[in-house]
Amino acid sequence: MRLAYQYRLRPTAAQMQNLNHWLDMLRSQYNWLLAERFDWWELHRCPVNACPLVSSITPPKEQPNYYNQKRSLVALKKERSWYKAMHSQVLQDMVRRVGLAFDRYLKGDSNGKRSGKPRFKGKGRYHSFIYTQAENDWIVGNQVSLPKLGTIKFIQHRPLPEGFDVKTAIISKKADDWYITFSLVDESVPTINPNIDIEKSVGIDLGLKDFLVTGDGLHVPIPQYYRKAQKRLAKEQRKLAHKKNKASKRRAKQVRKVAKLHAKIARQRKEFHHKTAVLLLRKYEVIAHENLNIKGLARTRLAKSVQDAGWGTFITILANKAEKAGCLTIGVNPSGTTQMCSDCDAHVPKTLSDRWHACPDCRLELHRDENSGRNMLKKAEGHPVFKARGVRSTRWTMKREARTLSAG
Structure with a gap:
């Protein structure tokens, strides 16, 4: 099992200056390596052993990849001695990010989906770096000892779970403060409980009228945090638009104010998501949900509500x-x-404004989202967990079969 625990850092002024300096150095080298890849792509657009469609008068060069760009860090530290103050894991992860962004642009991810053309990082656009081989003994009480940075205090609002090993440490700069995220692993913890109770199963329907509705009638209202903060956010953004001098301290202060407001909305939404997830998992052990095309929905006239x-x-x-x-x-x-x-699998057509399901065949009447949640669970019965226990139908289908037998 893999977990992530995030804590707020409390660096001193000198440590904060050093952290910002690291981010700026990483940003500069990220842009340099990304430009190197773009230069090669514009000249060759194919491996050296293939015939290019676009010819070039320059001699062919080796294609930049993670390994040869990582080897270039040795020369970088000789030419720019200030990079010696940075930990090697942090620099190597920056090279990995360049390769990942460029490969997703050319080849796509594991599902074949390609990303847009990677952009160069402007000032303030590089927000985090990673220690890829963190250790448990780095953490002593409410302090973490980071190589080449020193000991930094953090607010340990909850203890790390016992038995887990710290694998990575991510230092990130957000709108209000610095944070550290520990990635923890314990291979002995099973992913799924072998004694899972499939009787405690439910289907949920996500929506905009209610955030979610379960098949057994639980309605969770949608909070709409962005909608509620929209007027205040628009007011602060207007103030920002009036500050034309991009180098002024007042504009920088207003930028931070807008960023903090966005961060507050995101955290309110995230807290709501966590509380709703806990509410469901305390009651159910198997939850069937719909695989929505959220990107497609975010391009419709409901985009703002979907994103909210x-x-x-x-x-x-x-x-x-x-x-x-x-x-x-x-x-x-x-x-x-x-x-x-x-209940009877009959087709009952409805428009989006029809919020009630009334079946003319079996006379079943209930909220349309509850009906949808029950159908979600019925579709999930093909999962191996249900098949392994010989489950053939859900409790609603069982009621239908019992009613059919009694009628016969």
């Missing part, structure tokens, strides 16, 4: 918390779950 709901972040938090609790989340295709009756 944060369904993608919630599903990720729910899956992580379920794994930690030994529970299971199952994503299913939501196609037809609203139009199909959860």
